Amino acid sequence: MEQFFQQLTNGLAVGSIYALIALGYTMVYGVLKLINFAHSDLFTLGAYLGLTLLTSMSLTDRLGPVWGVLILAVMVMGFVALAGALLDRVAYRPLRESPRLSAVVSALGASIFLQNTVMLIYGARLLVYPSNILPKTVLHLFGLDIPLVRILVLCVSLIMMTGLYLFIQKTRIGTAIRAAAIDQGAARLMGIDVNRVILLVFMLGPSLGGAAGLMVGLYYGQVNFTMGWGYGLKAFTAAILGGIGNIPGAMVGGILLGVIEAMGAAYLSFAWKDAIAFLVLILILIVRPTGLLGERVAEKV
Amino acid sequence: MDNKTLLEVVDLVVKYGNIEVLHRINLRVGEGEIVTILGANGAGKSTTLLTLSGLVKAGAGAIYFDRTSIHKLPAHDIVKRGIAQVPEGRRVFGTLTVQENINLGAFVCRDAAAIQKTQEWIYELFPVLAERRQQLAGTLSGGEQQMLAIGRALMSQPKILLLDEPSLGLAPLLVKAIFQTLREINASGVTIVLVEQNARAALRLAHRGYVLELGNIVLEDSSQALMANPKVQAAYLGGESTR
Numbered sequence: 001m002e003q004f005f006q007q008l009t010n011g012l013a014v015g016s017i018y019a020l021i022a023l024g025y026t027m028v029y030g031v032l033k034l035i036n037f038a039h040s041d042l043f044t045l046g047a048y049l050g051l052t053l054l055t056s057m058s059l060t061d062r063l064g065p066v067w068g069v070l071i072l073a074v075m076v077m078g079f080v081a082l083a084g085a086l087l088d089r090v091a092y093r094p095l096r097e098s099p100r101l102s103a104v105v106s107a108l109g110a111s112i113f114l115q116n117t118v119m120l121i122y123g124a125r126l127l128v129y130p131s132n133i134l135p136k137t138v139l140h141l142f143g144l145d146i147p148l149v150r151i152l153v154l155c156v157s158l159i160m161m162t163g164l165y166l167f168i169q170k171t172r173i174g175t176a177i178r179a180a181a182i183d184q185g186a187a188r189l190m191g192i193d194v195n196r197v198i199l200l201v202f203m204l205g206p207s208l209g210g211a212a213g214l215m216v217g218l219y220y221g222q223v224n225f226t227m228g229w230g231y232g233l234k235a236f237t238a239a240i241l242g243g244i245g246n247i248p249g250a251m252v253g254g255i256l257l258g259v260i261e262a263m264g265a266a267y268l269s270f271a272w273k274d275a276i277a278f279l280v281l282i283l284i285l286i287v288r289p290t291g292l293l294g295e296r297v298a299e300k301v
Numbered sequence: 302m303d304n305k306t307l308l309e310v311v312d313l314v315v316k317y318g319n320i321e322v323l324h325r326i327n328l329r330v331g332e333g334e335i336v337t338i339l340g341a342n343g344a345g346k347s348t349t350l351l352t353l354s355g356l357v358k359a360g361a362g363a364i365y366f367d368r369t370s371i372h373k374l375p376a377h378d379i380v381k382r383g384i385a386q387v388p389e390g391r392r393v394f395g396t397l398t399v400q401e402n403i404n405l406g407a408f409v410c411r412d413a414a415a416i417q418k419t420q421e422w423i424y425e426l427f428p429v430l431a432e433r434r435q436q437l438a439g440t441l442s443g444g445e446q447q448m449l450a451i452g453r454a455l456m457s458q459p460k461i462l463l464l465d466e467p468s469l470g471l472a473p474l475l476v477k478a479i480f481q482t483l484r485e486i487n488a489s490g491v492t493i494v495l496v497e498q499n500a501r502a503a504l505r506l507a508h509r510g511y512v513l514e515l516g517n518i519v520l521e522d523s524s525q526a527l528m529a530n531p532k533v534q535a536a537y538l539g540g541e542s543t544r
């Protein structure tokens with residue numbers, strides 16, 4: 001039982017990180033019907049930027065752990081959002097009227113470019129986050145020993161996801177994003193500047209992805225330039241699992257995938273944990289081709 | 302009609318790729334008028350309206366609205382200036398609620414009091430929409446979706462309302478009701494451009510009409526004159542001339 005709950009909490013924490021990244025894939029897919037392959041590299045960028053800002057500005061020394069990490073997170077999210085906006089302007093917007101395949105190729109190119117840029121700047125070796133940032137406190141909850149950091153990762157992710165959800169569902173701009181995802185032409189007839197909606201989506205998604213990168217750095221303590229690959233693939237899987245284009249779907253899909261993976265690793269085989277995750281994806285897609293919450297079939301691409 | 306010109310289309314050419322579908326067409330719509338554009342399938346009616354709204358770009362020629370040229374503006378700016386469109390096929394946002402669709406119609410307005418007033422008016426025009434506020438638009442009947450599309454377009458408080466085949470797929474009684482509502486909307490000061498295949502209903506409602514054939518304006522006259530025109534009767538009114 002003890003192991004079950006340890007794996008469950010661990011799966012929830014990792015899954016919430018997948019969910020944060022998955023939101024970026026799903027939102028871009030929602031409005032552009034395009035898989036932004038470079039999204040995983042923006043996640044990596046977030047992890048590295050976090051490390052740089054943390055060490056160069058010694059934020060936590062000056063402001064204490066709480067404010068230090070908070071300010072750090074805001075800066076990382078801001079910078080990665082800018083990178084996302086730049087990505088849209090440079091790699092996608094010029095191809096808005098072109099065949100979809102051009103944009104897919106551009107996405108792959110942007111991904112390779114970003115990954116190599118990170119490698120050239122930071123080197124190919126693994127880098128280590130300072131280990132004294134977050135408290136090593138272990139909480140005793142219901143007879144279990146759970147690291148505080150794990151709870152923090154889960155809570156912070158949930159807060160960000162709730163914030164995004166409320167923004168999308170309740171605000172005027174959020175409704176415009178949903179409208180543009182349904183029918184761009186009709187959205188333009190409402191007076192919505194669809195290019196600006198897309199730009200906003202390319203800032204929101206990457207800012208969450210960047211935050212996820214920062215959390216991975218803080219949680220696991222190390223980063224390398226290929227880290228985006230594994231996380232990106234998992235998050236993409238999570239987005240499909242939940243129904244790509246569907247925002248609550250990405251959240252549910254990410255958390256579910258994290259838990260399944262943790263359970264599979266614990267009870268079946270650690271070496272096969274990735275295979276187990278994909279097996280579950282295949283099974284769910286056989287039963288529900290549109291994903292758990294998806295209404296539309298993921299057509300094209 | 303000697304009223305002030307609100308919308309003027311001058312020598313408009315529109316192409317899709319290399320294929321020219323509108324060949325230097327000219328239109329004039331006076332303030333307060335109801336003008337209809339009749340034409341067979343593929344004549345270019347929808348293309349004309351989409352170009353007016355900026356969703357399709359003009360290849361040559363010009364469009365003036367309130368005396369300023371708008372054919373180079375992006376679609377969202379055109380809405381802001383007071384041109385709203387009820388597009389062909391309604392295109393309501395099916396997975397959003399009726400109320401959210403209505404709210405989106407007012408996307409360009411920032412005056413909460415005015416929005417509230419317009420909304421009340423729309424729910425008076427179409428009481429069934431008020432009852433279904435929280436329902437997803439995609440679950441409405443075809444007629445209700447058409448009402449929603451019209452209500453949504455009116456939420457931007459347009460000076461001119463463009464409608465693309467609002468009667469399509471609706472029962473005759475419902476068409477009558479919707480056209481009656483269009484008359485009311487016009488009486489409240491909104492100029493209307495109505496594209497229709499249902500020529501009889503359209504000419505009864507409109508003050509003037511244009512006939513579009515294969516991308517050319519071939520006729521332009523008052524509704525009465527068009528209804529009396531043998532060519533129009535033969536081609537668009539089901540040969541009523543034979544009596």
Ligand SMILES: Nc1ncnc2c1ncn2[C@@H]1O[C@H](COP(=O)(O)OP(=O)(O)OP(=O)(O)O)[C@@H](O)[C@H]1O
Nearest residue numbers: 317322340341342343344345346347348349389498
């Ligand atoms: N997106 C497009 N790309 C290429 N050609 C198009 C496009 N849209 C319309 N056309 C062509 O332009 C011509 C005019 O089409 P349009 O939709 O404006 O006609 P319409 O008068 O609205 O017809 P209908 O009564 O069937 O709605 C047609 O020959 C059509 O095939």
Ligand SMILES: [Mg+2]
Nearest residue numbers: 346347348389
């Ligand atoms: Mg048409």
